[in-house]
Amino acid sequence: MTAAVRADGLGKRYGRHWALTDCALEIPVGHVVGLVGPNGAGKTTLLGLASGQLAPTTGDITVLGDRPGAGPEQLARVGFVAQGTPVYDRLSVADHLRLGSRLNPGWDDALARRRVQRLGIDPGRPAGRLSAGQRAQLALTMGLAKRPELLLLDEPVAALDPLARREFLQGLMEAAAEGGLTVVLSSHLVPDVERVCDYLVVLVDSRVRVAAPVDDLLATHHRITGPRRDPARLPGDRHVVSASHTDRQSTFVVRGDAPVHDPTWITGRIGLEDLVIAYMDPTSTTVRTERDGHRTTLRVLR
Amino acid sequence: MGSSVIEFHLDQRSGLSPYRQVVRQVRQALRLGLLHEGDQLPTVKEVVAQLAINPNTVLKAYRELEHEGLVAARPGVGTFVTATLADASLTAHGPLRQELRRWLAKAHRAGLDDESIEALFLETLRTAAQQDIA
Numbered sequence: 083m084t085a086a087v088r089a090d091g092l093g094k095r096y097g098r099h100w101a102l103t104d105c106a107l108e109i110p111v112g113h114v115v116g117l118v119g120p121n122g123a124g125k126t127t128l129l130g131l132a133s134g135q136l137a138p139t140t141g142d143i144t145v146l147g148d149r150p151g152a153g154p155e156q157l158a159r160v161g162f163v164a165q166g167t168p169v170y171d172r173l174s175v176a177d178h179l180r181l182g183s184r185l186n187p188g189w190d191d192a193l194a195r196r197r198v199q200r201l202g203i204d205p206g207r208p209a210g211r212l213s214a215g216q217r218a219q220l221a222l223t224m225g226l227a228k229r230p231e232l233l234l235l236d237e238p239v240a241a242l243d244p245l246a247r248r249e250f251l252q253g254l255m256e257a258a259a260e261g262g263l264t265v266v267l268s269s270h271l272v273p274d275v276e277r278v279c280d281y282l283v284v285l286v287d288s289r290v291r292v293a294a295p296v297d298d299l300l301a302t303h304h305r306i307t308g309p310r311r312d313p314a315r316l317p318g319d320r321h322v323v324s325a326s327h328t329d330r331q332s333t334f335v336v337r338g339d340a341p342v343h344d345p346t347w348i349t350g351r352i353g354l355e356d357l358v359i360a361y362m363d364p365t366s367t368t369v370r371t372e373r374d375g376h377r378t379t380l381r382v383l384r
Numbered sequence: 385m386g387s388s389v390i391e392f393h394l395d396q397r398s399g400l401s402p403y404r405q406v407v408r409q410v411r412q413a414l415r416l417g418l419l420h421e422g423d424q425l426p427t428v429k430e431v432v433a434q435l436a437i438n439p440n441t442v443l444k445a446y447r448e449l450e451h452e453g454l455v456a457a458r459p460g461v462g463t464f465v466t467a468t469l470a471d472a473s474l475t476a477h478g479p480l481r482q483e484l485r486r487w488l489a490k491a492h493r494a495g496l497d498d499e500s501i502e503a504l505f506l507e508t509l510r511t512a513a514q515q516d517i518a
Contacts, residue, residue, distance in 0.1 A: 114438050251436035259432045259439035273396055280438045297444075300401060301514075349507070351399060 084147040086111045086232050086264040087132050091141030094127050101127040103288045105141070109266065109281065111231075113295075114258055116279035117268040118358055124288040125268040126165060129236045132266070133162035146231055158188050161230035165237050167221035171210030175203055175220060179227070186228040194227035197253070215246025222250060226257050233257075235267040239274060247271075251278050272355040282354070284361045291361045296354065303357050307333045308347035324360040335360040389413075389423045394435055402437050406445035414454060414469040425455060425463040 085108045092105040102124040109115055117125050130136035131143050134151020143149075148156045169178060175198055183189040198205060201219050203212065209220060218238060225233050235254075239247040255278055258265055269275050275282065282299060284291040292299070303323065306316075310332045313322040320338035327333075335352060352360070390413050392406055400408070413419040426434070428442045446463050449455045456466045491501050 113440075248436050252433050255432040255436050255439060256429060259429045276396070277394070277402065277435075277437050280440045297401070297403075348503075351510075353399065 084111065085109060085144070086113070086115075087143070087145055087266065089128075089131075089141065089143045092128075092131065092138055092143050093140035094124075094131060094136060095139040100288055102131070105288075105290055107283065107290050107293055109264075109283070109293070111146075111264045113264060113281040114255075114279045115264070115266040115281040115283060116275035116296075117266060117283045117285060118270070118272065118275060119285035119291075120362055123285045125285055126236055127288075128285065129162070129234050129266070129268060132232075133160060133234050135162070154187070158186060158228065159231045161225040161228050161233040163221050163225045163233070163235040163238055166241065167218040167238055169209040169212075169217050169220050169224075172208060174206050174208050175212075176205040178209060178220060178224060179205075182224050182227055188229045190227045190229050193229075194223055197223045197226070213246070215242055215249065218242055218246065218250050219253065222253055226253075231262065232264045232266070235265070237268055237270070240270060247274065254278065272358050276354045282358075284358055286362055299357060300352075300354065303335060303337050303352050303360075305333065305335050305350045305352045305356070306347050307331065307350070308344070323357075324363060390418060391426070392431055392435060394437065401441075402435075403441045403445045403448075406431070406442060407448050410445075410449055410454070411469060414465070414467075417468075419465050419468075421465050421468060423465045425465070427462055 087107060087109040089105045089107040092102060092107075093100060094102040105124075105128065117128065119125055127136065131138055132145050132150055134145075134149075134157070145156070146159055150160070151157060170181075173181070179191065179194045179198070182194065183191055197219070201216065201223075203216055203220070209217060212220065218241075222235075222238070225235070238254075239250050242250060251274060254265065254267075257263060267279070276296070280296050281294070282296050283293040308331070310327055310330050313325050313332075313334060316322065316334065316336065320336040323335040323337055325332065325334045335357070390409070392409050394402055394405055398405060410419065410425065419425075425446065428439055428446070431437070431442045432439050446455065446457065450457060450463075454465065454467045454469070455463050457463045488501065491504075496504070
């Protein structure tokens, strides 16, 4: 099957700064994908490259089997809601819909009108006078009514209050439930991601740390705690995602299927938020000595 | 959502994945007699629009319930309850509780305190569940 997004050796440089390096990624179609990672990790750059708004410095990216922005047909297949869900402040809601229908060959006017009506937005109102939640909903409406196969959203709910956020995600999920739509959204809000996404991509330091279905991630990651030991001496075939030690105790977040049978070790589930955090801080381990509570950081041997 | 009998809710602190929570809430409703044979579950779109959760989560939950023989999907119409859990499970509670009491007494005699028992129980439940899936 054609991947929604496939990247190989993808990199983007601004001047001397690499915003994305050696990015290898394959996102299957039909998912709602959460793109998470710290600020400056390259999320916006990756979405910009996938939407065709940016050109790669190195490597390749294909979106739905074609180069992003390759032509009008490709542009019609991909919707993009940029950071801050921008709309044209001076134009009315109805103007937005008219503009959408002129610019997009596959524009679904009935869907756009239905959404605006259900949201209770006055079509004559200038977008600049809408609430933040309504502006975001208008931007989503524009993205959905072009009937894309892939919808990219950059931090769509970051600036919204909890109610507006929930309403936005309800609308997005309703659209996803109709089928035929792949969604990639970046977000800092892991609880939201956990609710709406079934596929997770963790981007740290301009590299992809992990990309997999959420269920697989939750099933294969555990937190294990026990007497202090070197991560290299852990039993079984496990990948240590993160490690922290006190003088006597070690806590690891590990990826691997085999359960730990050693009774001196406690194995626990790990939630998505902790899992993401473990990947965000994968190279350092915190050492806390009992004597003075002093913290030092050292590199894990890998 | 006029036609559906139950409404789902999500507890993000429960430690259970949204899909498990949906499965559990249907089973619970069956056990409590809130759902009867022939009742329609909320459509995927209704659940998704209400909870703002991933549609595949709901599909997966409904598929599992179908696999367990509790519901059946009628394509284009919806998902309907085909079985009940109420009678069978409630009558089984008594004997199971007795067995569990005997087991608890055994565990106490072996020197386990309540916390160890709880940890052992949860750990065993979890590994058994994983083996069932595998």
